[in-house]
Amino acid sequence: EVQLVESGGGLVQPGRSLRLSCAASGFTFDDYAMHWVRQAPGKGLEWVSGISWNSGSIGYADSVKGRFTISRDNAKNSLYLQMNSLRAEDTALYYCAKVRSLYYYAAPFDYWGQGTLVTVSS
Amino acid sequence: DIQMTQSPSSLSASVGDRVTITCQASQDISNYLNWYQQKPGKAPKLLIYDASNLETGVPSRFSGSGSGTDFTFTISSLQPEDIATYYCQQYDNLLPWTFGQGTKVEIK
Numbered sequence: 001e002v003q004l005v006e007s008g009g010g011l012v013q014p015g016r017s018l019r020l021s022c023a024a025s026g027f028t029f030d031d032y033a034m035h036w037v038r039q040a041p042g043k044g045l046e047w048v049s050g051i052s053w054n055s056g057s058i059g060y061a062d063s064v065k066g067r068f069t070i071s072r073d074n075a076k077n078s079l080y081l082q083m084n085s086l087r088a089e090d091t092a093l094y095y096c097a098k099v100r101s102l103y104y105y106a107a108p109f110d111y112w113g114q115g116t117l118v119t120v121s122s
Numbered sequence: 123d124i125q126m127t128q129s130p131s132s133l134s135a136s137v138g139d140r141v142t143i144t145c146q147a148s149q150d151i152s153n154y155l156n157w158y159q160q161k162p163g164k165a166p167k168l169l170i171y172d173a174s175n176l177e178t179g180v181p182s183r184f185s186g187s188g189s190g191t192d193f194t195f196t197i198s199s200l201q202p203e204d205i206a207t208y209y210c211q212q213y214d215n216l217l218p219w220t221f222g223q224g225t226k227v228e229i230k
Contacts, residue, residue: 037166045158045166045209045221059217062123095165106213108156110177112165 002026002111004096009116012086020116022079022096030074033057033105036081038092039115048094049081052105064090086120093117124148128210128222134230141197143225145210150190154214157186157195160224161206169208170195197227205229 008020022034035050049060049070058070069082079096094116097109125148135141145155153173158166168177170186173193183198197204210222 044224045160045211047211047219047221050219061218100168100171106154106215106219108168108171108177108211108213109158109166110168110171112167114165 002098004098004111004113006094006096006113006116009094009118011119011121013122014087014120016086017082017084018086018118020081020083020094020096020118022081022113024077024079024096024098027098029077030054031102033099033103033107034072034079035097035099035109036070036079037095037097037109037112038090038118039095040089040092043092046092050105051079053103057105083118086118088120091118091120123218124151124212124214124216124220126210126212126220126222128225130225131223132226132228134228135200136230137200137202139200141200141204141227143195143208143210145188145193145195145222147191147193147212151212151214153189154212155186155188155193156211156213157184158209158211159204159206160209166209200227200229202229 003025005023033052036048051070067085071080098111099107100110101107127146155173157170160166207224207226213219
């Protein structure tokens with residue numbers, strides 16, 4: 001059974017940093033691209049960042065480019081999102097998501113974690 | 123950025139009704155269009171991928187169609203368990219991948 005479990009969220013002051021993690025199990029992690037998607041309270045979904053199976057392709061939304069860094073450790077079956085210079089508008093539930101297709105970077109998201117909440121406030 | 127215009131933003135229908143949601147892309151995205159269902163307090167769930175393909179395990183009352191810029195998502199016979207917000211998402215090669223604003227479906 002595919003499982004994605006996010007952690008690392010919490011309350012943080014504006015300008016500070018936070019590192020999110022996503023622990024994956026139930027599939028061959030290093031065969032699939034992974035992505036982060038966020039959802040502000042009461043709002044819609046926003047794609048944040050994605051990374052290919054071998055970290056060769058990485059992308060970011062304009063809203064986080066230069067502040068967030070996505071990475072993965074295939075030996076640990078883990079995905080990460082380093083978030084620096086956090087802003088109030090980064091407050092959201094952050095989901096990690098697995099793509100549906102083997103080795104494809106751009107593909108539908110077939111499994112999602114339950115999310116970890118990041119609140120940026122003084 | 124490719125903008126996705128989804129409509130309506132909400133709808134109310136009776137059990138057994140046919141429900142249709144549309145999504146329009148600001149430029150041609152071929153068939154790189156997915157539909158997700160999100161129930162309150164839950165993570166999104168993939169229902170339709172590549173515009174018209176039903177994800178494994180998803181009931182056949184859900185369907186999708188379209189290509190290029192205009193796409194349609196249909197629930198052929200609305201069931202009480204279909205109460206949720208539905209999102210379209212494009213994943214054309216051009217970043218960023220964007221979602222529609224969502225359609226909240228309620229029972230009348």
